[in-house]
Amino acid sequence: MRRYRLDGFGGPASLRLEKCDVPAPGPRQVLVRMRAWSLNHRDLLIAHGRYGPDVLPGVVPVSDGAGEVVETGGEVGRWQPGDRVTGLFLPDWQSGRPRLTRALGGSADGVLAEYVVFDENAVVAAPAHLGFAEAATLPCAAVTAWQAVVEMGGLHPGQSVLTLGSGGVSVFALQIAAAGGARVIATSGSDGKLERLRALGAGEVINHAEVPDWGARVASLTGGGVDHVVEVGGAGTMRQSITAARVGGRISVIGVLSGGAGISPVPMLRKVLCVQGVQVGSAEMSEAMNRALEGHRIRPVIDREFPFSDAGDAYRYLESGRHVGKVVLTAD
Structure with missing residues (x-):
């Protein structure tokens, strides 16, 4: 499979596309084939080294993505292959008061990869009325x-x-x-x-x-x-x-x-x-929001889509400020 890493903090030019093995899920994890990803201003700050000291060296960037479960660990009961899911920006915050621990694409590896392993509680079901590109815009913004x-x-x-x-x-x-x-x-x-x-x-x-x-x-x-x-x-x-x-x-x-x-x-x-x-939200909030989006038939606004292989171009377009809504990458 392919994935991106940041090999420095020189902006979009620091993105490096590499090949690696598809990861295997642990007992309480799911393997997701990613179908779409969306960028946030935070991703630009991280790429330019302006986000703070808690960014992993060589981090897999980007917090937001959507895909389908292709394999589950032996102890997973919530998900099965074929389920459409999005990741959580803060995978350890399930409900209640804020729990600001690891955040994808910064203090933990993100999702800009063709396959990603998530803990079973670190994903939520994508709204049924949205495609993968639209669902990918939800986890952060x-x-x-x-x-x-x-x-x-x-x-x-x-x-x-x-x-x-x-x-x-x-x-x-x-x-x-x-x-x-x-x-x-x-x-x-x-x-x-x-x-x-x-x-x-x-x-x-x-x-x-x-x-x-x-x-x-x-x-x-x-x-x-x-x-x-x-x-x-x-x-x-x-x-x-x-x-x-x-x-x-x-x-x-x-x-x-x-x-x-x-x-x-x-x-x-x-x-x-x-x-x-305000720091994003919990899994409980994500699920409540998804129900509201379905109930009101709200569709995210996507300004432009880029293929996965052109992530650098997507970053640069976001940086230009010409967009309204979200800039998205889709599987190619």
Whole structure:
């Protein structure tokens, strides 16, 4: 079989395709033939050596993928050959309070390989209405959006939600919030992307390149601010997100896409904001999200697909920022 490894931290050029034996599952493991993979901004940070010190040397990259079980260990009772599954970003977090241990594609080998062995509890059933490419987009971005908007944000009809940009987490948050009856406001620096976001369910859109003080615009549109901001920019956008949130609102901090100076806590105190970090989610959350996706017939937004052998090109396309939604690799 073939798999990729990172032989350094020089960006997409550090990806190395190698041949190796197909692994054998242990007693409580399953062997999955991977059919599709999807990329996250995190994969770029790891490839460039900007993710932190806990990345395995020579790691098999990428956390997100979908495939079919082809072999099970002798003690496995949950799965059988032919089952369609996706892996868990945090394979040791089954339910309950956060358990931030190993994460695929970083502190543990990821899934950018033609065959992968998983513990039997480290996969969940793929939604029945989705193909492999669509299912591959779910483990990181979709579950993160689900935890932020539903598990933490208490999504309900009439709630107002602000999403930033057109990346995977933001697009999933928009789709989930809109399906739950929320009023969604979306920002982007591209009019073309804003039209796509409007078509996906955003009620109002704001071009942040033309409206630098977009936080005040959001507050004006909503008569004081939104209930919930899905914050993916980091220090570079946090001030505007604080302005955009209502008194007593929530900001879910997910990404660090833009740099910036330190943020004073005073505006957060004055507005009595709940600001909480979000780190993907548990197996229980993944299963709940998949049921909701099936119930609402939500389909992930795939911007472009690349063959497995062109992983470097897929990384570079993601890095260009031209995408709306997810960039996916498919088996070739």
